Amino acid sequence: MSGVPRHATGGTMTESFDDRIEQAWADFQLVLADHVAAMVDDDLLALELGEESSVEGFVPCVQFLAWGGDQVRCEVPSNAYLDPRHRLSSEDEARLVELGWHRPTRAPEDEPDAGSPAFFVDKAANWADQLAAMAITVFRETWSVPHPSFLRTEAVGTLEALEFEPDLPDEESFALDLGAAVVPRDDEHLYELVGLTLSRLFDEPPGDDGHSDFMLALGRVVGFVGPHLDGGEVQVRVPLVREVSDRTRASELIADLNRRWPHLKFTLATDRVEAWAAVLANPYVPQHLIDMLEQLFSFAQTVDDEFAARFGGRLEGFPEPDPVPMEVDHGEFTTPPPAPAPKPLRQMELFTDPGEQTLFDEPS
Numbered sequence: 482m483s484g485v486p487r488h489a490t491g492g493t494m495t496e497s498f499d500d501r502i503e504q505a506w507a508d509f510q511l512v513l514a515d516h517v518a519a520m521v522d523d524d525l526l527a528l529e530l531g532e533e534s535s536v537e538g539f540v541p542c543v544q545f546l547a548w549g550g551d552q553v554r555c556e557v558p559s560n561a562y563l564d565p566r567h568r569l570s571s572e573d574e575a576r577l578v579e580l581g582w583h584r585p586t587r588a589p590e591d592e593p594d595a596g597s598p599a600f601f602v603d604k605a606a607n608w609a610d611q612l613a614a615m616a617i618t619v620f621r622e623t624w625s626v627p628h629p630s631f632l633r634t635e636a637v638g639t640l641e642a643l644e645f646e647p648d649l650p651d652e653e654s655f656a657l658d659l660g661a662a663v664v665p666r667d668d669e670h671l672y673e674l675v676g677l678t679l680s681r682l683f684d685e686p687p688g689d690d691g692h693s694d695f696m697l698a699l700g701r702v703v704g705f706v707g708p709h710l711d712g713g714e715v716q717v718r719v720p721l722v723r724e725v726s727d728r729t730r731a732s733e734l735i736a737d738l739n740r741r742w743p744h745l746k747f748t749l750a751t752d753r754v755e756a757w758a759a760v761l762a763n764p765y766v767p768q769h770l771i772d773m774l775e776q777l778f779s780f781a782q783t784v785d786d787e788f789a790a791r792f793g794g795r796l797e798g799f800p801e802p803d804p805v806p807m808e809v810d811h812g813e814f815t816t817p818p819p820a821p822a823p824k825p826l827r828q829m830e831l832f833t834d835p836g837e838q839t840l841f842d843e844p845s
Contacts, residue, residue, distance in 0.1 A: 514610045
């Protein structure tokens with residue numbers, strides 16, 4: 482099993498999953514707006530999906546460049562730059578224009594002008610709230626990013642990259658008897674026990690603030706682990722499919738899944754298909770959670786776009802990963818050259834001086 486446990490902002494058992502997601506995005510948007518408002522000339526800030534670009538193009542990203550004293554240019558890559566997995570449909574492009582972006586004014590190989598080969602908008606820095614809202618809307622609506630912790634940020638200039646990773650506890654705290662039954666003292670103790678358990682399965686131990694669900698990457702989908710002492714369970718919820726078009730057919734498929742995976746529970750709520758699982762929280766046995774997550778991970782390996790298509794819906798997850806990294810030139814958005822073995826680079830790694838040419842055109 483691979484992946485790094487992450488956190489979804491939220492807290493109580495009565496608080497809905499959707500409410501927690503909405504709060505996480507709202508918090509992220511506020512921080513982003515503060516950063517954009519603080520930018521000075523030549524500062525460059527990029528938000529991008531936390532996966533490597535491929536030789537075919539960029540991953541979803543939104544970039545901000547401060548210029549002209551009080552101006553900020555915000556750009557979204559056009560299809561000339563995007564990986565085929567993330568290409569914009571005509572409806573997506575119309576939505577960008579509706580939100581406030583201008584269409585690209587030229588092709589990447591054309592002479593520079595006052596516009597851009599990407600979707601772009603120029604606003605005064607005091608419009609930072611609007612720019613942040615536009616950026617978040619694109620990630621959520623256009624590219625279906627489920628939670629802000631799946632984005633990474635990079636900055637050039639006076640800004641530091643946005644940080645959303647929690648501090649890690651001391652190594653001594655990771656001693657845990659997986660087979661021992663533990664009666665948690667309180668919610669905080671249960672949360673710590675679950676965090677230590679997850680650290681045995683994933684690349685890095687999770688943080689521990691006692692107020693969040695853990696968010697785990699399980700193949701193409703995302704799992705949310707919620708320790709709830711008052712409810713007596715540690716629950717795991719995995720959104721699978723959204724926009725289900727045929728509820729009758731979906732009900733038949735869910736019944737079949739429940740027969741084939743008896744230790745998991747599959748449900749249909751409105752137009753969404755989800756998988757659920759739970760273990761006792763009092764007493765709590767770490768190995769029980771590990772066994773259950775291994776079941777979920779085995780199931781998650783069967784979930785792909787074809788799985789979602791059987792329900793007449795869309796996968797509630799990420800596109801098929803491409804392990805081949807993308808070569809990124811030092812300059813504006815540029816069509817990637819055909820390289821036999823491109824060096825692994827991210828879209829912002831080659832900036833050395835914010836005064837030099839950037840991925841953005843210099844606004845004139």
